[in-house]
Amino acid sequence: MRVVENPAINPGHDGEMYRVKSESDCEMMHQEDQMDSPVGDDGSSGGSPHRGGGPPLKKGPWTSAEDAILVDYVKKHGEGNWNAVQKNTGLFRCGKSCRLRWANHLRPNLKKGAFTPEEERLIIQLHSKMGNKWARMAAHLPGRTDNEIKNYWNTRIKRCQRAGLPIYPASVCNQSSNEDQGSSDFNCGENLSSDLLNGNGLYLPDFTCDNFIANSEALSYAPQLSAVSISSLLGQSFASKNCGFMDQVNQAGMLKQSDHLLPGLSDTINGALSSVDQFPNDSEKLKKALGFDYLHEANSSSKTIAPFGGALTGSHAFLNGTFSTSRTINGPLKMELPSLQDTESDPNSWLKYTVAPAMQPTELVDPYLQSPTATPSVKSECASPRNSGLLEELLHEAQGLRSGRNQQLSVRSSSSSVSTPCDTTVISPEFDLCQEYWEERLNEYAAPFSGNSLTGSTAPVSAASPDVFQLSKLSPAQSPSLGSGEQAMEPAYEPGAGDTSSHPENFRPDAFFSGNTTDSSVFNNAIAMLLGNDMNTDCKPVFGHGIVFDTSPWSNMPHACQMSEEFK
DNA sequence: AATTGAGACAACCGCCCTTAA
DNA sequence: CTTAAGGGCGGTTGTCTCAAT
Numbered sequence: 174m175r176v177v178e179n180p181a182i183n184p185g186h187d188g189e190m191y192r193v194k195s196e197s198d199c200e201m202m203h204q205e206d207q208m209d210s211p212v213g214d215d216g217s218s219g220g221s222p223h224r225g226g227g228p229p230l231k232k233g234p235w236t237s238a239e240d241a242i243l244v245d246y247v248k249k250h251g252e253g254n255w256n257a258v259q260k261n262t263g264l265f266r267c268g269k270s271c272r273l274r275w276a277n278h279l280r281p282n283l284k285k286g287a288f289t290p291e292e293e294r295l296i297i298q299l300h301s302k303m304g305n306k307w308a309r310m311a312a313h314l315p316g317r318t319d320n321e322i323k324n325y326w327n328t329r330i331k332r333c334q335r336a337g338l339p340i341y342p343a344s345v346c347n348q349s350s351n352e353d354q355g356s357s358d359f360n361c362g363e364n365l366s367s368d369l370l371n372g373n374g375l376y377l378p379d380f381t382c383d384n385f386i387a388n389s390e391a392l393s394y395a396p397q398l399s400a401v402s403i404s405s406l407l408g409q410s411f412a413s414k415n416c417g418f419m420d421q422v423n424q425a426g427m428l429k430q431s432d433h434l435l436p437g438l439s440d441t442i443n444g445a446l447s448s449v450d451q452f453p454n455d456s457e458k459l460k461k462a463l464g465f466d467y468l469h470e471a472n473s474s475s476k477t478i479a480p481f482g483g484a485l486t487g488s489h490a491f492l493n494g495t496f497s498t499s500r501t502i503n504g505p506l507k508m509e510l511p512s513l514q515d516t517e518s519d520p521n522s523w524l525k526y527t528v529a530p531a532m533q534p535t536e537l538v539d540p541y542l543q544s545p546t547a548t549p550s551v552k553s554e555c556a557s558p559r560n561s562g563l564l565e566e567l568l569h570e571a572q573g574l575r576s577g578r579n580q581q582l583s584v585r586s587s588s589s590s591v592s593t594p595c596d597t598t599v600i601s602p603e604f605d606l607c608q609e610y611w612e613e614r615l616n617e618y619a620a621p622f623s624g625n626s627l628t629g630s631t632a633p634v635s636a637a638s639p640d641v642f643q644l645s646k647l648s649p650a651q652s653p654s655l656g657s658g659e660q661a662m663e664p665a666y667e668p669g670a671g672d673t674s675s676h677p678e679n680f681r682p683d684a685f686f687s688g689n690t691t692d693s694s695v696f697n698n699a700i701a702m703l704l705g706n707d708m709n710t711d712c713k714p715v716f717g718h719g720i721v722f723d724t725s726p727w728s729n730m731p732h733a734c735q736m737s738e739e740f741k
Numbered sequence: 742a743a744t745t746g747a748g749a750c751a752a753c754c755g756c757c758c759t760t761a762a
Numbered sequence: 763c764t765t766a767a768g769g770g771c772g773g774t775t776g777t778c779t780c781a782a783t
Binding site: 232234236244269270273274277278320321324325328331332335387 | 745747748749750751753754
């Protein structure tokens with residue numbers, strides 16, 4: 174454990190460490206009539222320009238003398254009225270700084286030191302429910318400050334991203350999911366759902382990020398799926414609150430309309446490309462290894478335009494747990510999707526989570542997918558630079574990709590004539606990041622991939638080889654669980670049909686998407702649906718083993734329930 | 742021994758909300 | 763009703779420490 178240094182003990186911290194960058198709220202609130210600073214002799218006070226003739230407010234690390242003054246003041250006057258601290262004590266600190274110092278370091282009952290495993294688990298669980306509501310999370314962790322939690326989380330995010338590990342362990346997600354079924358005292362969903370709906374004038378069921386988070390596992394068993402499918406299939410990006418979710422749906426709908434330009438899954442590929450481009454190093458390897466060099470070129474324009482912005486682009490953004498759920502809807506959607514599940518889960522967990530026993534209909538992804546498409550007249554009023562030019566850029570990329578995709582398809586040895594989502598997963602950079610993780614998991618769990626193990630390759634790129642990934646290439650005999658393309662196109666799930674239900678792979682989302690679908694229209698329709706195609710179409714795509722997305726916005730729920738019930 | 746990168750931590754910045762004048 | 767102060771909160775930045783190379 175790292176010993177927290179007292180800045181007062183470490184003179185090197187003092188004085189010049191922090192410099193005034195701009196006028197802050199503190200300076201705006203600066204009071205005059207200051208006496209000489211009681212800590213003025215530490216040589217570190219001042220330095221910040223000030224207005225109104227008052228003494229400069231000190232910035233930077235607090236000294237022990239300042240701490241003592243502040244503590245003494247709070248003892249006498251209590252918390253609050255922080256600006257009065259400066260007036261009454263002569264402490265050359267703005268009220269906000271005083272409050273922060275007190276709250277984070279000086280107040281009693283603060284728990285110092287590293288988080289305990291229990292606390293860590295709780296933080297993860299809380300974050301899965303609340304998002305970046307540090308203060309609220311801190312309320313559940315006595316003695317811990319929001320800043321501590323925030324720092325911890327940010328560090329964790331970085332670590333997970335670097336390692337390609339899931340942000341949310343499956344156990345935590347599952348727990349959150351189960352708790353969501355009851356009355357959750359966290360009740361984050363209200364915020365998120367309201368964020369979802371604010372400004373849209375549209376009603377959506379109380380579909381919250383909580384549920385989405387928890388149950389996104391159903392789609393995120395395989396990291397590549399979360400990397401590409403979630404982000405790209407769901408329209409790549411969900412708008413900020415200001416933009417409104419439906420604006421994005423609208424964009425997705427426009428994308429669908431552009432499908433005549435981009436037959437098949439070009440937009441899906443685009444999603445993958447956006448993802449790939451976030452990882453210059455890895456993506457380059459992947460692209461070259463897969464003969465995707467053209468992808469780089471096709472997507473090159475996006476590099477300068479960066480239409481999605483960092484947060485909205487592709488897969489890795491989904492892993493970024495640092496976002497404000499209260500500010501943007503893309504936050505919870507973009508990242509709180511656990512890309513895969515964690516080591517803490519039991520060996521069967523992925524099955525358990527994939528078909529979450531307590532899964533509610535509204536917790537499935539399809540609430541998004543089937544949200545009524547906004548009419549074209551619903552123009553996006555989004556002024557966020559993040560989303561400016563999104564559609565145009567997508568189209569541009571897609572056009573550039575179209576030729577490239579054909580080229581790619583000709584190279585591929587797949588029997589499929591259409592690029593499936595599985596194809597896109599091949600170039601998912603996250604798999605590269607996660608490969609080692611999955612190798613461990615799969616080896617550890619002796620997963621039913623033994624004959625087609627993901628662990629078979631050593632080089633990250635080779636893992637992306639069709640042989641490794643494309644379970645769809647397995648014959649039904651080899652992989653009865655995956656079924657044939659015909660199976661994938663069955664109109665509805667029949668619980669009694671076949672005995673595949675007992676096979677866990679049947680419910681892996683990647684299995685869903687990697688079926689030997691030879692009819693491109695199936696995927697076209699599926700993607701159209703995913704992209705928020707209008708609800709009046711007769712589009713009735715069937716995924717994998719009979720999850721029927723009915724034309725009625727919410728009428729497919731029973732099917733989902735059915736599936737869930739079936740595999741409890 | 743020097744370098745580098747990750748982790749931990751502290752503090753500031755800026756936005757937003759509440760409230761009182 | 764308006765406005766500004768006060769305060770809360772989330773995001774970001776900068777520095778230090780330490781371990782690995």
